[in-house]
Amino acid sequence: MTVNLDEKIERLRHFIYEKGKDGVVIAFSGGVDSSTLTALCKEILGEKAVAVTAVSPTYPQEEIEEAVKVARDIGIRHIVVETNELSDENFVRNPEDRCYYCKKDLFICLKNVAKNLGFKAVFEGTNFSDLSGHRPGFRAVKEMEDVYSPWAENNFTKEEIRMIARRMGLSVSxxxxxxxxxxxxxxxxxxTAERLIRVGKAEQIIKRLTGTRQLRVRDHNGLARIEVGKNERKLFFDAEIMDKIVIELKKLGFKYVTMDLEGYRTGSMLLTLEDT
Amino acid sequence: MTVNLDEKIERLRHFIYEKGKDGVVIAFSGGVDSSTLTALCKEILGEKAVAVTAVSPTYPQEEIEEAVKVARDIGIRHIVVETNELSDENFVRNPEDRCYYCKKDLFICLKNVAKNLGFKAVFEGTNFSDLSGHRPGFRAVKEMEDVYSPWAENNFTKEEIRMIARRMGLSVSxxxxxxxxxxxxxxxxxxTAERLIRVGKAEQIIKRLTGTRQLRVRDHNGLARIEVGKNERKLFFDAEIMDKIVIELKKLGFKYVTMDLEGYRTGSMLLTLEDT
Incomplete structure (x- = not known):
């Protein structure tokens, strides 16, 4: 496994150098995948790599600070741009492939940033594990010229990326x-901006009240369905905390405040596409 | 309070005698209100009082047995009739005043039973506390001749009825x-019958797994929102029990299985009428 991983990393470094040597902009969210990719690019390409974070109403507010901090730790040049997918009608009506429209807009924006820097390529952090899931956004990546997915194209799984992040001593590992x-x-x-803001606020409040780290507040037409990491469900086992969450989320306008008994899992929203 | 209650009971006994002396059918669900009313009627009117339980897909299956047992304890003649509100289109489309249509059908049925017994009146167990809430079904009561609500018409609150039930030593108190x-x-x-059956089964399963007594499984288009008595929420504070509930309710076809953090309260479904 480790030998194999070292070989894979060697190939990846080569890939990054080849595609990025004329300058690359990295789509940088501050998550594990893009942070680790950014750190590698900085190591391999130096000043030829610039991290760009696209901030918009769909990006959790508290993550901006976090991304700025991670970029500073890595020591890479970091540009924050604003995008607004809410002005794209195709995105707003929220079809099953909404991510396609959002990513398309994002990469057009990032390619512009690259052009202004005199750079050629854009990297983004989709990993190989993601490809097995529902990823309409990845279609936008494949359609765009000069946009690459170093992790996915070199078959790096999420677990391998976390391993690399740990080896590099990254705080996001x-x-x-x-x-x-x-x-x-x-x-x-x-x-709508209102719904996104409401969900973002609800998650911040619940994190503060319970200490949970893995959290999604799904908004089913005003019914809040809280998903927390399976092992974090116990952080809710307190009637007083439940009452506090209800009070705060009702203030935000939720009509019902519920906890998903199953806990967090990816893809749960795809069930809303099924017939009842 | 007690003196006052004794006086009220005296007036109530008089009311029951006056309205029921030519024979009365009591709409008897096996709940506290109708059971206590039935016990009083039996005491005051003897053979001139008959309890009738209307069984239909909206009536929880396990309650039938319970109602039979309570009637036997009281020693009253008990008739079980089948009704089917699901054949009433006005009910099935589930408008805000669906209870009106259901109760209308019910009282027509009960008046028929009364007629066949040579009886004149029908009693039903709405209490005074209920009147402050959303009770479109009560409109049907008021529209029907010879249908009376001894509790509501004599201002008996839920708490007073429970007190009388305790004094009479009723198991349902x-x-x-x-x-x-x-x-x-x-x-x-x-x-639909399928949805009612599914909800009924879900409640039986959860009662068995958790020991909760006050329970509603609300079915929001395939999302189960479990309401349990506020003091019973702690019966869910166990990840293993949560996992079991999820498995069983998904088998029944629910897509999401959630617990309402607020716990049980009356009227929560009225919020579905509000705009988001």
């Missing part, structure tokens, strides 16, 4: 996966 | 309030 706030809203229900 | 299974389905979502 055990960070739970992030996801765009739009993933809290069932397909077909309209995405 | 501390029984949690029942409610028609249709109350588990949000207004506007169609009521």
């Amino acid at each position: 055990d960070k739970p996966p992030l996801a765009c706030l739009a993933s809290r809203i069932p397909f077909g229900e309209q995405i | 501390d029984k949690p309030p029942l409610a028609c299974l249709a109350s588990r389905i949000p207004f506007g979502e169609q009521i």
Whole structure:
């Protein structure tokens, strides 16, 4: 395994050098995948690598600070740009492939940033494990010229990336996966700034009250369905904490405040596409 | 308070005698209100009082046995009739006043039973506390001739009825309030036999797994929102029990299985009528 991983890393370093040597912009969210990729790019390409974070209403507010801090630790040049997928009607009506539209807009933006820097390529952090799931956003990656997915194209799994992050001593190595706030809203229900802000606030409040780290507040038309890591469900086993969460989330306008007994898992929102 | 209650009971006994002396059928669900009313009627009217339970897909299966047992304890003649509100289109489409249609059908049925027995009146167990809530079913009571609500018409609160039940030594005196299974389905979502059966089964399973007594499984278009008595929430504080509930309810076809953090309260489904 380790030998194999070292060989894979060697191939990856070569890939990064080849595709990035004329300058590369890395789509940098502050999550494990893009942070580890960014650290490697900085190591291999030096000043020819620039991290770009696209901030928008779908990006959890508290993550911006975190991303800035991680970029500083890595020592890479970091640019924050604003995007607004809420101005794209295709995204707002929230179809099953909404990620396609969002990523398309994102990469057009990042390619512009690259162009302004005199750079050629864009890297993004999709990993090999992601490809087995529902990833309409990846279609946008494949359609764009000069946009690469070093992890996915070199078959790196999430676990391998975490291992590399640990070896490099990155603070994000055990960070739970992030996801765009739009993933809290069932397909077909309209995405609005208000709903995204509400969900973001609800998650911050619950993290503060319970100490949970892996959390999604899904907004089913005003019914909050709270998913927490399976091992973190016990942080909710307290009637007083439950009452506090109810009070705070009702203040935000939720009509019902519920905890998903199953806990967090990826892809749970795909069930909203099924017939009842 | 007690003096006052004794006086009220005296007036109530008089009311029951006056309205029921030519024979009365009591709408008898096996809940606290109708059981206590039935016991009083038996005491005051003897053979002139007959308890009738209307069984239908909206009536929780396990309650039939319970009602039979309570009637036997009281020593009253007990007739079980079948009704089927699911054949009433007005009920099935589940409008905000669905209870009106159901109760209308019910009282027509009970008046028929009364007629066949040579009886004149029908009693039903709505209490005074209920009147402050959302009770479109009560409109049907008021519209029907010879249908009376001895508790409501004599201002008996739920607490007073429980007190009388305790004094009479009735087994149901501390029984949690029942409610028609249709109350588990949000207004506007169609009521079907399948959904009612599913909700009924889910509640039986959860009662068995947790020991909870006050329970509603609300079915929000395939998302189960479990309401348990506020003091019973702690019966769910066990990840293994949560996992078991998820497995069983998913077998029944629920897509999401959630616990309402607020616990049980009456009228929670009225929120589905509000705009988001």
